[in-house]
């Protein structure tokens with residue numbers, strides 16, 4: 001395998017050393033091949049909001065398995081997952097299930113272009129939307145960590161149709177629309193950024209996004225692959241109170257199996273084949289095992305008071321980490337929305353890629369390994385958000401803060 005992995009974020013490029021191989025997950029814990037146990041704050045990069053091996057998800061997948069793994073034909077489970085999504089996210093009137101977040105954003109971009117008849121897509125530096133050619137320009141996540149925000153193989157023609165602006169900068173968005181408004185098909189953004197570390201949008205930025213796209217007939221594509229069912233059941237759009245034209249989902253919506261989704265207003269979504277003419281298809285889309293895991297996960301999230309518990313645990317962790325860094329004399333800023341957060345080794349507020357990139361990544365690498373030595377598995381890059389799951393107990397959080405205290409005093 002190139003670099004020994006099937007996805008670059010796993011290769012520990014941001015912290016050095018060898019990736020850990022895992023054999024088992026249980027609740028808030030992961031177990032490696034050497035028998036070590038870790039408190040997991042990656043959660044498979046977002047999907048495992050209920051923790052590993054949740055009994056209801058496991059039972060749902062086992063029951064689906066016994067009925068057959070793939071039919072390539074409609075099933076009731078697909079309708080059930082679609083209904084759960086539509087009920088959770090009011091801006092979604094129609095939804096199409098796919099197999100990954102990348103497929104969701106790729107399809108949403110094609111739809112925005114097909115619907116508007118325009119070519120240009122606006123994105124923001126440090127935002128990551130999967131490995132879609134048009135969106136691998138100034139990309140975040142492992143692209144930022146490994147220093148290849150603009151991938152070789154993305155043609156100049158493709159890059160020319162992608163306009164990159166700074167996050168949280170309404171004035172530059174206003175200028176872009178004033179100069180190129182007639183060419184812009186859509187604006188895609190992370191409503192809370194996770195892929196340059198956790199970065200929170202300002203209300204002015206959100207207002208500019210909704211106002212300018214509506215004014216100029218461009219579609220607002222809210223990429224909630226990470227934030228959907230994470231920062232709130234209805235995603236960041238329900239938390240902040242805005243209504244995008246299209247929304248992309250992934251990660252949690254598949255409960256740890258491969259599911260992505262994109263949806264929005266019926267008049268836009270009905271341009272997708274076979275209702276309309278914009279092509280998009282998938283042999284394994286709506287797969288029975290994957291939809292079973294997604295349905296079970298959303299049902300648990302909807303029925304129980306998970307979000308209140310996540311908020312309490314996450315606030316406890318954020319307060320503890322910030323206090324530990326302060327006591328250790330380590331310059332830092334902590335950004336959090338719900339159960340996603342980043343401790344930046346950066347004294348300044350982090351609002352965009354430029355400020356995020358001023359973080360002390362070598363200090364982060366030492367922090368990461370000090371925590372590994374203490375049984376805590378944090379994201380292996382300064383430019384990724386950590387996730388708290390419903391399986392993390394208050395004692396788990398206290399143990400994590402204690403480990404971070406020990407780690408941070410060694411880094412000052």
Ligand SMILES: *Cc1c(COP(=O)(O)O)cnc(C)c1O
Nearest residue numbers: 100101102128129130225226250
């Ligand atoms: C993870 C992620 C993607 C890509 O999803 P994959 O399932 O990895 O293809 C897209 N957008 C955002 C915001 C993400 O966090």
